[in-house]
Structures are given as C-alpha cells and as structure tokens.
Amino acid sequence: MESLEFFIGKSKKIDPHAEEVTIVGDAVEENLFNARDVPEEYITHFKQLMGNVWYEENKNRIEQFSFQPADGKVYTEDKFMVVFSGGKKDCFLYPEMGIIEPHDDYCVNHFLTSGQKVAKFYDLDIERHEKPELPEGARYITHWGHGVSENPLMKDAYFLFKDISYIANYLGLPMPDLREVKHFCHDKTVDKVLGLTYNAYSLEPLKLKLYYYPGDPKMEFTVFDELD
Numbered sequence: 001m002e003s004l005e006f007f008i009g010k011s012k013k014i015d016p017h018a019e020e021v022t023i024v025g026d027a028v029e030e031n032l033f034n035a036r037d038v039p040e041e042y043i044t045h046f047k048q049l050m051g052n053v054w055y056e057e058n059k060n061r062i063e064q065f066s067f068q069p070a071d072g073k074v075y076t077e078d079k080f081m082v083v084f085s086g087g088k089k090d091c092f093l094y095p096e097m098g099i100i101e102p103h104d105d106y107c108v109n110h111f112l113t114s115g116q117k118v119a120k121f122y123d124l125d126i127e128r129h130e131k132p133e134l135p136e137g138a139r140y141i142t143h144w145g146h147g148v149s150e151n152p153l154m155k156d157a158y159f160l161f162k163d164i165s166y167i168a169n170y171l172g173l174p175m176p177d178l179r180e181v182k183h184f185c186h187d188k189t190v191d192k193v194l195g196l197t198y199n200a201y202s203l204e205p206l207k208l209k210l211y212y213y214p215g216d217p218k219m220e221f222t223v224f225d226e227l228d
Helices: 002-010 040-050 052-058 087-093 164-171 179-186
Strands: 020-024 027-034 062-068 079-085 105-111 117-123 146-149 154-161 192-199 205-212
Touching: 002 040, 002 062, 027 079, 040 052, 040 079, 079 087, 087 105, 087 117, 154 164, 164 179, 164 192, 164 205, 179 205
Parallel strands: none
Antiparallel strands: 020 027, 020 205, 027 062, 062 079, 079 105, 105 117, 117 146, 146 154, 154 192, 192 205
16 A cells, blocks of 8 residues: 555645646645656556556556545545547547547546546537636637546536636636645736536536646746647
8 A cells, every 4th residue: 555655645735746736726636747757656656556567558658647536525536547648549439429639648537446447538629519608818728628528427628817716706616726836826917727627518617727837837838838
C-alpha cells in the first residue's frame, strides 16, 4: 500500500511537479503529471499500482496521468486518470459517442478496486454540443474540444474567463478558491482556464473547475501552446 499512500499524500495540495492542477471549491481535485517530465519515483509508484505489464504495453502512448482518491461522493474508489495519444483512431472503438472530429489526446479513468475503465474524448466539433449559457466575455477553448465520456449524462465545456467569482455566481456553483493560490483565484486581470461539468440533457451546471499551471502562473502561454 506504500504506492497508494504516496499518491494520497500528494493529492492533498498543489504538487510542485504537477503540470496542471484542478481546483474545485476550496480544495485540489487532482494534480496532473507529464509522464515524460516527472521524478522517477512518481513513475515507479504509478507502475506499482497500474501493473508493470500494463505500463510496458502502454508507456509509449501515455502523455499524462493523475490520481484522485475516493471522496465517497462522486468517486467511491481511488482512481487514476491516464491521458493517451491516439484519440483520432481509438474514438472509433466507441461509436456510441458519435465523435467524428476528436482531439488526438483522450483519457481513461482506471478505478483501482473494481478495475472499471471509463473513456473520455474531446470533440473538436464543439458547436454540435448543446451547452449551458455562459456570460458575455466567456470564450470556449475550441482547440481543446468538448469533453464527452462513456457516461452520457455528463459533458464538459472548457472556456476562458477572468473573474472566477462572477462566473461562479452566474452558474450558481461554488467558486474555486484555494488558499495556496488565493491571489490567482481572485485576480480579475488575466484569463483563467475553467471547466464546467454539466448535465447533458437538462444542461444543469454541476461542477466548476479552475485549472492552475504551476509552470505558468500568469497564464502567458498554456492555453495557446497548440495554436500557430
């Protein structure tokens, strides 16, 4: 259980080795690590929990990974989220999602107790997805795509907005407000990357996520790193 305790400990706050940190309410939801730029001990513990055979079979496709401990609410068991390359090909293994124009990166949630796997793709044709109304000034991150998973009840929209307090009140959701980066959360001068999980049928907003980048705290290049 040493490896599990390693990641549970790392999940309680912003990890300095994380490439991306997801903040929900007043807590860190997950630290996302670049699989090719993280201390070797992270990979060692990751392999221990996922299995050496599985890792060797998939390591060339693994771009990033994160760990989320069970919270007794959304997740009843610990899980890894693994980002793979190859979404433009692998999306056709899931025809029920109806994605024709996928981002090449996609993720799979691996639940550690049950062994269940749930895939999520990012549809670049975001216009075809009905979405909750956002306030004036919000801009969808079109080159990231729209989150569509094997769970047809929920989808994810990704957008830019400067005032987190305003967007949280507008959507009626808790404001992402982490004490470690309070200045960033309350700053209203730079665009923030936000994710909105919502009910795909009723369009009810369910969860507001703020993405923080330890290597780019002023948001100078992260969102635009895939643009020409």
